[in-house]
Amino acid sequence: MNATSVSPHPTSSQGSYDAVVVGAGFAGLYAVYRLRKMGFTVRVFEAGSGVGGTWFWNRYPGARCDVESYEYSYSFSPELEQEWDWTERYPAQPEILKYINHVADRFDLRRDIQINTRVKSAHFDESRDYWTVTTEKGDSVTAQFVIMATGCLSAPRVPDFKGLKRFKGEWYHTGDWPHKEVSFAGKRVGVIGTGSTGIQAIPVIAAQAKHVHVFQRTPNFSLPARNGPQDPQKAKQMKAHYPEVREKARWSGNGYALLGDVPAKGALEVSDEERNATYERCWEIGGPTLPRSYNDTVFNKAANDTACEFVRNKIRQIVKDPKVAEMLCPTGYAIGTKRLPIDTDYFATYNRDNVTLVNVRNAPIEEILPNGLRTTEATYELDTIVFATGYDAMTGSLLAVDIRGSQGRELREKWSAGPRTYLGLQTAGFPNLFMVTGPGSPSVLSNMVTSIEQHIEWISDCMDNLRKQGATRIEADLKAEDAWVEHVNQVGSKTLYPTANSWYMGANIPGKPRVFMPYIGGVGNYRIKCNEVAAKGYEGFRLGGAALTSARSA
Numbered sequence: 001m002n003a004t005s006v007s008p009h010p011t012s013s014q015g016s017y018d019a020v021v022v023g024a025g026f027a028g029l030y031a032v033y034r035l036r037k038m039g040f041t042v043r044v045f046e047a048g049s050g051v052g053g054t055w056f057w058n059r060y061p062g063a064r065c066d067v068e069s070y071e072y073s074y075s076f077s078p079e080l081e082q083e084w085d086w087t088e089r090y091p092a093q094p095e096i097l098k099y100i101n102h103v104a105d106r107f108d109l110r111r112d113i114q115i116n117t118r119v120k121s122a123h124f125d126e127s128r129d130y131w132t133v134t135t136e137k138g139d140s141v142t143a144q145f146v147i148m149a150t151g152c153l154s155a156p157r158v159p160d161f162k163g164l165k166r167f168k169g170e171w172y173h174t175g176d177w178p179h180k181e182v183s184f185a186g187k188r189v190g191v192i193g194t195g196s197t198g199i200q201a202i203p204v205i206a207a208q209a210k211h212v213h214v215f216q217r218t219p220n221f222s223l224p225a226r227n228g229p230q231d232p233q234k235a236k237q238m239k240a241h242y243p244e245v246r247e248k249a250r251w252s253g254n255g256y257a258l259l260g261d262v263p264a265k266g267a268l269e270v271s272d273e274e275r276n277a278t279y280e281r282c283w284e285i286g287g288p289t290l291p292r293s294y295n296d297t298v299f300n301k302a303a304n305d306t307a308c309e310f311v312r313n314k315i316r317q318i319v320k321d322p323k324v325a326e327m328l329c330p331t332g333y334a335i336g337t338k339r340l341p342i343d344t345d346y347f348a349t350y351n352r353d354n355v356t357l358v359n360v361r362n363a364p365i366e367e368i369l370p371n372g373l374r375t376t377e378a379t380y381e382l383d384t385i386v387f388a389t390g391y392d393a394m395t396g397s398l399l400a401v402d403i404r405g406s407q408g409r410e411l412r413e414k415w416s417a418g419p420r421t422y423l424g425l426q427t428a429g430f431p432n433l434f435m436v437t438g439p440g441s442p443s444v445l446s447n448m449v450t451s452i453e454q455h456i457e458w459i460s461d462c463m464d465n466l467r468k469q470g471a472t473r474i475e476a477d478l479k480a481e482d483a484w485v486e487h488v489n490q491v492g493s494k495t496l497y498p499t500a501n502s503w504y505m506g507a508n509i510p511g512k513p514r515v516f517m518p519y520i521g522g523v524g525n526y527r528i529k530c531n532e533v534a535a536k537g538y539e540g541f542r543l544g545g546a547a548l549t550s551a552r553s554a
């Protein structure tokens with residue numbers, strides 16, 4: 001931007017709005033689009049210096065979406081669908097960010113989005129049914145509704161290692177990556193963490209660095225992405241059939257149409273030959289389908305074991321040093337119960353002379369030194385450390401804001417034993433506060449864009465409905481919330497998910513309550529439930545407000 005140009009974003013806020021939206025990622029942008037169209041006034045606060053949310057912050061080398069590009073996009077505008085061309089099967093971070101910026105400009109969304117502004121607090125005034133929202137910059141606004149579009153993986157976590165402040169080299173967390181180019185050329189780099197992020201970043205960093213030490217605590221299953229340039233035929237097909245594809249995704253198990261229907265057979269119902277041929281086909285096609293090629297791998301350990309062993313054998317074939325291969329083979333948890341990465345050349349990277357795998361399960365990192373780090377067994381000299389150590393997932397970004405509901409009750413206190421929500425949309429005691437893809441909704445187990453659109457549509461329709469009725473307040477009923485939490489837990493406990501130490505369970509954060517946070521009942525079933533609740537006059541919610549009360553008593 002040159003010195004005379006004016007930012008399209010507003011720079012400060014006072015006053016009153018129908019809704020304050022926190023966050024300008026996929027969810028926040030769609031909220032502005034829809035609420036504005038329905039005649040609501042809206043102000044978005046975004047901590048970053050641009051829109052994009054996850055895709056604004058996650059600029060680490062190799063950052064890429066693991067949902068195919070044509071499905072990882074908005075469905076609300078047929079024109080947008082037709083005019084945008086994706087260049088790769090799995091879109092890289094810069095392309096997704098470009099798309100999000102295109103959406104912001106195309107629909108003139110920026111004038112309601114205040115960037116560089118982190119929300120500090122949101123307090124509810126129950127005498128007037130509105131929230132006061134303050135920011136770290138000193139803005140203070142009121143709004144009838146607050147919509148937390150803060151994302152599920154947006155509170156990066158650097159482990160509390162002794163000595164980090166004294167490190168003389170450069171260190172980065174992948175979820176808070178600098179906006180300048182980071183060069184690894186000639187550098188001795190340490191990467192801590194082998195989740196989806198580490199698995200994407202390690203091959204790219206290894207191709208540049210002098211040497212990479214990978215500090216692995218838990219080996220991870222990973223499947224080849226088989227990424228490549230977008231097939232023009234496939235793109236054409238997609239554009240010709242977008243309405244059907246989107247509709248299928250909306251009612252599917254996980255919000256994708258391309259992943260197909262739930263398979264008819266279980267892994268143990270077929271012969272070893274047939275199963276191996278299926279797994280082999282999935283491995284060759286690429287993407288996350290392998291464990292989903294049978295209907296029981298999520299529930300049945302023996303069925304799941306067949307997929308685990310197939311992938312372990314692939315690792316043994318790819319990695320030349322048998323000792324390193326065994327170190328990379330995941331054991332002790334079911335495939336898919338920790339988020340399953342898809343990769344480009346991850347395992348083959350360990351065949352490079354400049355890559356060393358270090359087991360920090362047996363010998364944990366004790367301390368960061370000025371020139372490297374020390375485990376309980378050895379010292380490693382490093383110029384750069386990359387923390388691919390994940391997030392305080394699902395609740396971290398919500399609880400980072402000082403949220404106080406009725407009678408000043410703090411959300412942090414209410415959720416001290418784990419998050420409790422009704423439909424992942426609201427939590428009792430916090431009227432007019434909505435969460436987008438909150439805990440208790442399909443969220444991270446789904447194509448996020450599908451789930452985001454469903455939530456924003458439900459929330460904005462709800463606001464419209466309240467307006468028509470003259471209601472100023474909606475609040476989840478505690479009994480409905482308890483029943484939903486019970487249902488979420490029941491469905492989750494039928495699966496193998498709770499058996500793994502994953503961020504789905506909060507297990508990556510010391511002291512975080514162990515609760516399976518997402519809803520695994522399926523995107524389509526969940527949509528049915530949300531629609532039913534709305535059709536029954538917002539069953540399980542309590543509606544209130546002056547006009548409504550007088551209409552009812554008349």
Ligand code: N01
Pocket residue numbers: 064065066067153159174192193194195196197198200215216217218339360365388389390391444503508
């Ligand atoms: O984080 P993670 P992530 N010492 O929590 C290790 C999404 N995503 O950023 O497993 C040593 O999965 C930790 O070890 P362990 C996706 O949903 C999407 O990789 O806890 N190691 C683990 O290996 C994903 O799941 C895309 O034993 C330590 C790693 O750090 C989510 O983001 C791309 C440690 C953290 O893995 C988070 O992935 C990338 C310690 N003290 C990410 N503390 C897409 O493609 C932690 N670790 C869309």
